[in-house]
Amino acid sequence: MGVKNSLQAFVVLLYMSCCSSFYLPGLAPVSFCREGNSTDNCKSRIELFVNRLDSVESVLPYEYDAFDFCKDENERRPSENLGQVLFGERIESSPYKFYFNKNQTCKMICSKVYQPKVNTQLEFIKKGIQLNYQHHWIVDNMPVTWCYDVEEGQKFCSPGFPIGCAVAPDGRVKDACVISSEFNKKDTFYLFNHVDITITYHSGNGENWDGARLVAARLVPKSYKHPSKDNLNCEAHPMEIPQELTSKLEVIYSYSVTFRENNTIKWASRWDYILESMPHTNIQWFSIMNSLVIVLFLSGMVAMIMLRTLHKDIARYNQIDSSEDAQEEFGWKLVHGDIFRPPKKGMLLSVFLGQGTQIFIMTFITLFLACLGFLSPANRGALMTCSVVLWVLLGTPAGYVSARLYKTFGGEKWKTNVLMTALLCPGIIFADFFVMNIILWEKGSSAAIPFGTLVAILAMWFGISVPLTFLGAYFGFKERSIEHPVRTNQIPRQIPVQSFFTKPLPGIIMGGILPFGCIFIQLFFILNSIWSHQMYYMFGFLFLVFIILLITCSEATILLCYFHLCAEDYHWWWRSFLTSGFTAVYLFIYAVHYFFSKLQITGTASTILYFGYTIIMFLIFFLFTGTIGFFACYWFVKKIYSVVKVD
Template identity: 75%
Template structure:
């Protein structure tokens, strides 16, 4: 076995394996050792911070793979809109390539179809759409120096850049002084790829493991498409194009050995360059302790007050009732919208348990960053399987309120909130489908989600409701409601909600900001290419702890 200590679960599964000599590894966490064979480079969807619509790689009319294949995608990947496919950039391990041609794209502006493709490519450069390439489950990163000489590694690189009519370079155009023509687009039609590997010399395994993949985007105007020369003027496209355009795509690849970087630490160079995505664990724990401490203080004060009141009432039986004892027969009186409240409580319990279990598994490292879409898949599956707690909580609360329409309660618990979300999701999906975005969910996936909802979640909600309706009413209420005196301004619902929510909101807002900010970095995940070399080797490794950054 490789480096890392197997967990108890891993040992148990290994013992249950029937075939002698077979090994166990956590999916997506095992390294691949390469021999001098072809390396497959994958491409993912293109996105931009200036646009909400991602697009597939082929939508921009780039070079295509003649034998295009799409790896199998899980539910989470499809829901996230991941569109991974093989690329035409193919090279052999340890074989250096210099200015190798990929393909040539020609655009005849007199033809409407080709002119439309060219205009869409220019629009992509103007909106700074980014490539996302993957090799051996690793993102191919573009590393450059930013302020304070800090090295930043971007998991994507732009398809090009734009210099506006005033001569101001936008986005990546600032990296080259040759990008200086007004109202001009510059295409990054060449990439210098550098692959760093760790050899197995003296470590008990053969081959080499990829530990880093970086590139430098370039722009070259290849005069001879059959013999490209990676030097000279950049590939420019005028903002107002009246002549035909021909773009030749090329690449160079080099290999570098670095045995100081272990395979298990190959994500570090990306994570170190992203200090803004680190979760402030100390701040989160500090806020959690403060909330628990204050909540405990309030609970102790209330319990102590109630204990004194009960002792005083027991000693003086003849004393007139006052304080909380006057309303003990009214506190469990059914609210005006008890049905809706119970339904929301049931759905809230389902989502809360789902979120807690998902985060717990993520913190333990079971949701590996190498397994794309694992976080979303886990959340969806858990939500489907947690229909029983939703039905139980909703039914018990509704029974507490004295409700009798139990069938309506169960159906609303199973269908109301998910139905609203699914309807909204379906409408947005239609819009994405019309726009041709890769974020549009296929019809088959929608059917699968509906099957999980009605086939598993709804029956489990009925099971939970069956046990919830068996509970009895905890306290009897007075037949005649007690008259409520006129309330002060600060005791009314809206001021009470605002004042009571300031403390928890102030404690969790910053933490949620960091968590959600790191959640958006899921695009730097790799995708397992599934290629096995002749010296294929998969030892067991320890689960990573980068799930927040990478998932």
């Protein structure tokens, strides 16, 4: 009876835990009260955290401490997930601490003194100003934004603000120096050593929770040359850093904070003012409509082939009884004895398809979870963490698909197949990633992955992914070979001379144009989020474009595959993979165009890093799109030859 009661109690507790409400990890609201009224559920102290500093002119991010800013005496780092480490985020506590609803004006944080002799720290700050490095601050898991006016009276809220600005020797004002006419001295750097912080809160009146909740955090960077530590002046002239330091320079950092009540903004929608200031929603809808038109066009073409041309051909072929008529056969029917002849380099093709299947499932699940809100920008690093964990756990389908296809191709080197599936593509990506990491280590960048994390990634790869790949391959080789609807002749049929458009290379090049046309606008925003440090949140659009990409790759590959079969060219295995996989080549070309036309990246290291990471993106996208096209074409070929009568 005791065991039975314990089991019943466990079931009840499990049921209660399943039915209770929950917040997504890292997204639970925090209530704040005035100083002296704090409780376990209501805090009075507000902490400001700082993240890495980055720039649109350099791929190298740096930690906050690298620039000799004010440090927290009791510095601590919140726990970071795998995605944050891989993205190079380095969040740490700061000396900016204040109490809820307690306004403060021109309060000093710390001071730094630089001597006229060679000072590497000051030179590093000046280099950061020259490359327009940006602060990224966080309050209550929400970015502290800098909102400023742009063209047509619109306001743009950036999740970062610059270290400072500079005026060139010729008097040309650069970057943020345009915000004030006081920044006018030639060949001079101006340091933003003061911030006016405004925190907006919802008081909680009429709500079912105690205390107030923060709904916005904005700041305005300022530059003041304070007379001394004991005599701060937040209306003084800007803090100038000359090109050549001839005397002692003292930099005093300060801040002001103001609290404002606004009960019209709900806590759940506190990110809206940041996202709404980012344009391009209309462009997104235009991209979707453009992609849908392409899909409808391809669907009409495929439907015409399937319902009219193909149906007519099958009916005519199946009505042939006399041998004289049989000699008049032409087109795709003539190659039925060679259509399922194993391809050359079948081992490599099966490995690519196994890895492509793994990437496809990983991408689908990740985007689906992102649409549900589990991978929102507020949950930092969750997107990359989810992708890496899913990839590691999906070794089984990769091994199964690779082994099953390799066995169908008549391959016998099963050990080599399994090892290549588990190690080839991940090994290329890891080698590229490791080389990039060496460059980041040498430059002292915060994006450099710690050695312990690299060991952890290798442990996940060899300890989880590789065994799961072997398990999937075991079941794949255990299954029977895939049966095909027609037999393969012993002697290969000679392929007639092909026209220009039915030759392999032109067909492959044409095959990637339409899928790329469906994604290139979305690709622009993705590249902006990666290299221009803009916030990406339109996962609904991205998932819709993902589905459109699947359909477009499938239909374009089927269409070209049918044309090639009609030209009596039965080498469709590799061609179907490369036709849709060539979309990745257009992606790489667009990334090159983006680098030279949109970015202002300078320096050899940053250029190598950009193209190194672009190659990783190219390889993943090549495997992904190639696999889609292959399986679509494989289904199409089996479908049409399964209804043809073969004597």
